[in-house]
Amino acid sequence: MKIGFYSRLAADGIRKNKRLYIPYILTCIGMIMMFYIISFLSTHKILDVMKIGGLTMKQILYLGWWVIGIFSVLFLFYTYSFLVRRRKKEFGLYNILGMGKRHLARVLFFENLMITGVSIGGGLAMGILFSKIAELAMVNVLREDITFGFSVSLVAVRNTVLFFLGIFALIFVETLRQIRFSKPIELLGSEKTGEKPPKSRWIIAVLGLLQLVIAYAMAVSIKNPMTALTVFFISVIMVIIATYLLFIAASVALCKVLKNIKGYYYRTNHFVSVSSMAYRMKRNGAGLATICILSTMVLVMISSTLCLNLGTEEMLRSIFPRELMFQVSLGTSSDKLDGDRQIFLDLLSESASTEGKTPKNILSHESAQFAAKLVDAQFDYKDQGFSFNESEEYWSITFISLQDYNRLSGSNESLEPGEVLIQTRNGEYKNEQITIGNAPAFRVKKQVSGFEPAVFIGLATFPSMIIFVPDLPSVVEQFQDDKMIYLFWNYAFDVGGDDALQTRVYEAILRNSESIQKGPIQPWEWFEVESLAEYRTTSYSLYGGMFFLGVLLSIVFLIATVLIIYYKQISEGYEDRERFDIMQKVGMTRKEIKKTVNSQVLIVFFLPLLTAGLHLGFAFPFISKFLKLLGLDNTPFLILVSIVSFLIFGLFYILVYRLTSQAYFKIVSDGKRE
Amino acid sequence: MSILEVTGLKKTYTTRFGGNKVEALKNVNFLVEQGEYVAIMGESGSGKTTLLNIVASLDKPTGGTVVLDGKDVSGIKESAVAAFRRDNLGFVFQEFNLLDTFSVEDNIFLPLVLSGKTYSEMSAKLQPIAEQLHIKDILKKYPYEISGGQKQRAAVARALITSPKLILADEPTGALDSKSTDELLRLFAEINRTGETILLVTHSVKAASHAGRVLFIKDGEVFHQIYRGDCSNEELYQKITHTLTILATGGETK
Numbered sequence: 001m002k003i004g005f006y007s008r009l010a011a012d013g014i015r016k017n018k019r020l021y022i023p024y025i026l027t028c029i030g031m032i033m034m035f036y037i038i039s040f041l042s043t044h045k046i047l048d049v050m051k052i053g054g055l056t057m058k059q060i061l062y063l064g065w066w067v068i069g070i071f072s073v074l075f076l077f078y079t080y081s082f083l084v085r086r087r088k089k090e091f092g093l094y095n096i097l098g099m100g101k102r103h104l105a106r107v108l109f110f111e112n113l114m115i116t117g118v119s120i121g122g123g124l125a126m127g128i129l130f131s132k133i134a135e136l137a138m139v140n141v142l143r144e145d146i147t148f149g150f151s152v153s154l155v156a157v158r159n160t161v162l163f164f165l166g167i168f169a170l171i172f173v174e175t176l177r178q179i180r181f182s183k184p185i186e187l188l189g190s191e192k193t194g195e196k197p198p199k200s201r202w203i204i205a206v207l208g209l210l211q212l213v214i215a216y217a218m219a220v221s222i223k224n225p226m227t228a229l230t231v232f233f234i235s236v237i238m239v240i241i242a243t244y245l246l247f248i249a250a251s252v253a254l255c256k257v258l259k260n261i262k263g264y265y266y267r268t269n270h271f272v273s274v275s276s277m278a279y280r281m282k283r284n285g286a287g288l289a290t291i292c293i294l295s296t297m298v299l300v301m302i303s304s305t306l307c308l309n310l311g312t313e314e315m316l317r318s319i320f321p322r323e324l325m326f327q328v329s330l331g332t333s334s335d336k337l338d339g340d341r342q343i344f345l346d347l348l349s350e351s352a353s354t355e356g357k358t359p360k361n362i363l364s365h366e367s368a369q370f371a372a373k374l375v376d377a378q379f380d381y382k383d384q385g386f387s388f389n390e391s392e393e394y395w396s397i398t399f400i401s402l403q404d405y406n407r408l409s410g411s412n413e414s415l416e417p418g419e420v421l422i423q424t425r426n427g428e429y430k431n432e433q434i435t436i437g438n439a440p441a442f443r444v445k446k447q448v449s450g451f452e453p454a455v456f457i458g459l460a461t462f463p464s465m466i467i468f469v470p471d472l473p474s475v476v477e478q479f480q481d482d483k484m485i486y487l488f489w490n491y492a493f494d495v496g497g498d499d500a501l502q503t504r505v506y507e508a509i510l511r512n513s514e515s516i517q518k519g520p521i522q523p524w525e526w527f528e529v530e531s532l533a534e535y536r537t538t539s540y541s542l543y544g545g546m547f548f549l550g551v552l553l554s555i556v557f558l559i560a561t562v563l564i565i566y567y568k569q570i571s572e573g574y575e576d577r578e579r580f581d582i583m584q585k586v587g588m589t590r591k592e593i594k595k596t597v598n599s600q601v602l603i604v605f606f607l608p609l610l611t612a613g614l615h616l617g618f619a620f621p622f623i624s625k626f627l628k629l630l631g632l633d634n635t636p637f638l639i640l641v642s643i644v645s646f647l648i649f650g651l652f653y654i655l656v657y658r659l660t661s662q663a664y665f666k667i668v669s670d671g672k673r674e
Numbered sequence: 675m676s677i678l679e680v681t682g683l684k685k686t687y688t689t690r691f692g693g694n695k696v697e698a699l700k701n702v703n704f705l706v707e708q709g710e711y712v713a714i715m716g717e718s719g720s721g722k723t724t725l726l727n728i729v730a731s732l733d734k735p736t737g738g739t740v741v742l743d744g745k746d747v748s749g750i751k752e753s754a755v756a757a758f759r760r761d762n763l764g765f766v767f768q769e770f771n772l773l774d775t776f777s778v779e780d781n782i783f784l785p786l787v788l789s790g791k792t793y794s795e796m797s798a799k800l801q802p803i804a805e806q807l808h809i810k811d812i813l814k815k816y817p818y819e820i821s822g823g824q825k826q827r828a829a830v831a832r833a834l835i836t837s838p839k840l841i842l843a844d845e846p847t848g849a850l851d852s853k854s855t856d857e858l859l860r861l862f863a864e865i866n867r868t869g870e871t872i873l874l875v876t877h878s879v880k881a882a883s884h885a886g887r888v889l890f891i892k893d894g895e896v897f898h899q900i901y902r903g904d905c906s907n908e909e910l911y912q913k914i915t916h917t918l919t920i921l922a923t924g925g926e927t928k
Contacts, residue, residue: 266783266792266796272786587785
């Protein structure tokens with residue numbers, strides 16, 4: 001009987017505040033849905049079935065699982081406290097009407113129980129429903145063609161239920177704490193305490209602006225994204241803080257400045273806008289900043305991962321000039337070379353012929369490679385200690401003969417002894433001379449570009465330099481005593497077939513080479529082989545996985561953004577209702593009021609979007625450099641993808657605005673009829 | 675010359691469901707002369723606020739006319755109503771209705787800004803009014819910083835600054851303590867002496883006793899009126915109390 005009473009009261013409370021509660025419950029459902037989907041996918045069979053990319057994908061999803069988990073805790077906690085604040089008056093009334101705090105707690109308990117039940121039930125149902133779509137999307141992104149029947153992961157269900165029960169329990173305890181430490185009269189009046197005009201906090205505003213400028217400058221000036229990752233993260237955090245400071249303090253300060261310009265302020269169009277804008281920003285600054293940050297995250301995530309995903313082929317082409325690449329260590333004696341080469345070539349064509357193919361588009365040259373640290377314009381190859389902060393000076397150096405250069409690039413360069421040509425990647429070398437160890441310096445005749453080495457560069461994130469020398473063996477001789485340099489024979493070719501065929505040829509080569517090595521003579525010391533097909537699978541599971549995670553996280557962030565926007569509209573609606581009335585009595589037409597309010601709401605609404613665009617713009621150089629390191633050197637493409645992402649996001653944002661502003665105008669015009 | 679003529683005013687509300695009709699005003703007729711100070715009295719629900727809203731062009735009557743300074747208020751187009759209100763009427767409300775986003779000064783300027791006056795014009799207009807209402811010291815303060823009496827004086831200043839033809843006051847002393855009430859009523863009388871026409875709606879006998887004429891509304895009609903004549907405030911107070919007693923006891927049968 002009694003339980004019935006409290007639960008009825010709780011249900012009533014939710015029903016009467018449905019404008020606040022339904023969006024909250026929908027958000028909970030959304031979060032739970034996403035959490036279930038990501039748990040479901042990370043334990044999915046396909047990831048175990050996949051040979052190469054499964055583990056990568058698993059790790060990426062696991063990372064996303066954490067992000068969504070932590071974000072859910074923070075966001076739901078914050079949102080519910082906002083809800084409770086709005087309802088304190090009602091609780092105060094119950095309290096005054098003779099309900100003890102223990103009874104209130106009971107009502108709240110039932111309320112939370114209902115929300116928890118509906119959210120977890122709905123969230124799981126939606127999650128299970130949409131998990132199939134997510135699964136298909138993941139399989140598609142990974143370019144696998146395995147199909148599974150509809151399935152429900154019990155582990156994922158259990159994890160999701162436990163995790164969100166935990167969150168809801170935490171929220172309940174916090175609500176009790178809020179109710180417990182307040183007096184009834186405070187509960188009654190908590191929503192309306194005389195609002196002080198916002199103070200302009202000049203120092204904070206200036207600090208915020210300064211910080212933003214510094215952070216932008218830091219992000220833009222980064223040369224090597226790999227080594228400056230820390231710097232970038234610091235600048236990201238600075239931008240986040242600066243965004244909050246600016247939205248909260250600088251906007252108010254700006255309004256104050258405008259207010260002091262009498263000629264500007266005392267105009268029909270500006271008078272009401274400027275003065276109430278300061279209040280609006282004071283109340284909504286934090287929410288707007290959050291919207292801005294979330295939007296920026298969505299934009300950066302989507303544009304960069306989409307770019308990686310769409311640009312994977314281009315990236316592969318830049319790293320892999322040919323489908324199969326070999327680097328063979330033949331030892332040092334040059335007279336031994338030719339015969340051994342022939343054995344190797346026979347091995348390759350023999351292996352290819354088992355699939356009915358012959359090596360095509362052959363790219364072949366010798367090279368000698370080592371890594372060296374550039375200290376005071378001098379390369380030191382003896383100290384191989386690798387440290388991150390100095391690593392901008394850490395170069396990969398490859399020697400190739402001028403003869404090979406002329407042959408492969410179809411040019412006709414000639415060099416004096418001691419003269420070299422160089423080609424750099426991921427770095428700039430400006431000196432006229434190259435000094436390596438104690439050897440006599442090379443003189444750089446000129447810098448060239450466009451030479452396509454048959455050397456696998458992979459994810460080479462540090463700068464590299466190819467030095468074309470007139471006489472390769474003598475150079476090797478020169479550094480030979482330190483055992484740091486080896487002569488290689490590089491051989492790359494196309495098979496001409498799909499990934500599966502390439503892989504079969506690749507495996508045949510490995511098999512056949514083993515039997516040769518078991519024979520009486522070892523024609524080569526060892527060789528490395530890189531296969532485009534294999535690398536493609538890895539790349540797609542990595543970049544596809546990142547893109548997939550980007551989309552999943554974006555959905556979560558968008559759900560949160562929509563809810564913040566909605567609550568912002570609602571709370572503004574309630575505040576503006578009163579003002580709307582007074583202004584009308586003083587002699588403003590409804591049209592005028594609607595116009596000023598509308599323009600304010602618009603400014604407030606699109607400020608975060610524009611700021612997010614600005615943030616994206618300043619993150620752009622970093623993203624572009626980062627993608628360049630990964631082998632995707634196509635800035636126009638990145639610009640295009642970013643702009644398209646921004647436009648699509650903008651459209652979505654406007655749609656949300658249109659939908660939520662209806663709620664706003666409904667509240668405002670409701671007040672008129674009273 | 676009459677500044678305000680209310681003739682045969684009628685207002686019927688229809689409840690949202692079922693179509694039950696409630697007559698708030700049946701047939702109200704009265705005139706207000708230029709420079710007069712008229713109080714309208716009546717119990718809650720007698721229709722006095724409805725009457726004021728119609729006079730203020732905030733609401734439309736079901737029948738009858740309101741003529742302000744020779745102009746039919748109900749005939750003004752929707753788009754021109756706000757400007758008409760701004761230029762011809764001054765409002766003082768029970769709840770002050772100051773905007774908390776504005777300083778006191780800006781609250782007072784609001785109607786002038788809306789009519790496009792420059793800062794120096796407004797400033798010049800404000801000086802004498804601020805002096806008269808003793809609000810010079812609080813002009814730069816915000817509504818949350820000042821007392822109820824000060825808020826109401828600021829609201830009066832906002833009503834006066836447009837030099838309106840008629841000041842409408844709806845229960846202006848309702849939210850004030852007795853000291854502030856006395857102060858405000860004294861100010862109203864003073865303003866009236868300088869030539870302003872005031873229409874005051876109240877159920878406070880004390881507030882009404884400062885007026886030059888008191889109209890009594892009951893069940894949507896003007897039931898009775900008392901002229902001050904040569905009475906002092908105290909004598910008028912007595913008369914009003916007496917009328918109210920009759921209204922409350924034997925009023926139904928007349």
